[in-house]
Amino acid sequence: QTIVVPSQSMGQWLQLGLADRHGIAAMMQTPLPGSFLAALYRRLLPVPDLDPAFERGALTFRVFEILQDGRGVAANPSLARYLSAAPEPLDRFHLAKRLAACYDQALIYRPDRLLAWEAGEESGWQAELWRGGGGG
Structure with missing residues (x-):
C-alpha cells in the first residue's frame, strides 16, 4: 500500500494507528x-532522471x-536581523531546512509562483532567496 502524506510525522502516526x-x-x-511525484514521473515519463537539486535535502543545503x-x-x-542574532551554523541550518520545506511545497503546489520568481516578475525576500541560488 502507498499512502501519500503531508509530513513524515503524519505517516508514522498513520502507520501506528x-x-x-x-x-x-x-x-x-x-x-x-x-x-x-518524482517517483511517478520517473516511471511514466520517458525523460532522464529529474534534477536531484530540487529534492528537499539538496534544497536544504x-x-x-x-x-x-x-x-x-x-x-x-x-x-x-535574524541571521545576525543567530550566527551559529546550526541555527542557520534549521532555518534553511524550514525554507527548503516551503520551497518543496511550492514546487508541488505553486510551480507558477516559482517560475514568476525566476522570471523576476515577483519580488520579496523569498523570491530573492530563490533567485540567489535556492533554485533559480
Whole structure:
C-alpha cells in the first residue's frame, strides 16, 4: 500500500494507528508528495532522471549555503536581523531546512509562483532567496 502524506510525522502516526487498529501495518509506504511525484514521473515519463537539486535535502543545503554567504538576505531586513542574532551554523541550518520545506511545497503546489520568481516578475525576500541560488 502507498499512502501519500503531508509530513513524515503524519505517516508514522498513520502507520501506528493502523497497526493499533488491525494488529499490524506492514509493507506500507508513506511518501511525501514531492517524493511520490518524482517517483511517478520517473516511471511514466520517458525523460532522464529529474534534477536531484530540487529534492528537499539538496534544497536544504543550497539554501544553507546562500544564508551562510548572505546572498538574498539584503531584500529582507527581518531575515538579516535574524541571521545576525543567530550566527551559529546550526541555527542557520534549521532555518534553511524550514525554507527548503516551503520551497518543496511550492514546487508541488505553486510551480507558477516559482517560475514568476525566476522570471523576476515577483519580488520579496523569498523570491530573492530563490533567485540567489535556492533554485533559480
